[in-house]
Amino acid sequence: MKKSLFIVPAVAFGIFTGVSNDASAQELNLNIQAAETHVQAITTSSIYDNAPELKNGYKLNSQTSNTYPVQRYKFYYDGYNGNAAILFHPEGNQKLNVLNGNLIKVNNSYDTSASGLTYGWNYVEIIQTAPGKTSTQPFVFSIGW
Numbered sequence: 213m214k215k216s217l218f219i220v221p222a223v224a225f226g227i228f229t230g231v232s233n234d235a236s237a238q239e240l241n242l243n244i245q246a247a248e249t250h251v252q253a254i255t256t257s258s259i260y261d262n263a264p265e266l267k268n269g270y271k272l273n274s275q276t277s278n279t280y281p282v283q284r285y286k287f288y289y290d291g292y293n294g295n296a297a298i299l300f301h302p303e304g305n306q307k308l309n310v311l312n313g314n315l316i317k318v319n320n321s322y323d324t325s326a327s328g329l330t331y332g333w334n335y336v337e338i339i340q341t342a343p344g345k346t347s348t349q350p351f352v353f354s355i356g357w
Contacts, residue, residue: 260286260335269356271299274338276306277348281340289329291357296326304349305342311335326355 266272266287276283289296300308300319310317310326312334317326340349 260284260333263335266336266353266355269354271352271354273350273352275348275350276304276338276340278340278343279347283338285336285338285353286333287336287355289331289334289357291329291331294327294329296329296355296357298324298326299352299354300324300338301352302338302349303351304344305340306349306351307339307341308353309337309339311337329357 263284263286266285268287268290272285274283298308298310298317298319299322301322302308302320306320308317308319309315310329312328312330314328316328316334317324336353336355338351338353
């Protein structure tokens with residue numbers, strides 16, 4: 213089918229508009245190839261697979277930003293009683309979550325402890341809760357047992 217084009221003056225706007233009721237050969241002979249899709253479930257383990265690992269007693273100086281408001285870390289707990297001491301000194305609007313599949317601890321600042329840690333991998337989230345005066349908000353974090 214041949215596509216025809218009619219020029220219709222739009223007097224009120226002083227422009228021309230193309231109008232057509234026919235489809236082009238290109239539009240009629242489209243070969244649609246099925247797209248291959250991959251589905252990946254977002255799980256706690258997939259989020260933390262690439263998270264930096266914290267060692268027992270290591271002092272971390274880092275920051276959150278308006279672009280990256282959540283920092284995630286993982287640590288391998290090999291303690292005896294499920295308890296650990298936590299040092300968290302935020303210099304901005306941040307909170308701390310400690311997780312092992314369940315939320316263990318939420319804290320806003322300073323020295324605290326976490327109980328209920330499982331032997332093996334546990335996780336830490338440091339979340340910027342509100343934008344600051346600058347684009348980055350530093351913090352100091354350490355965990356030890």
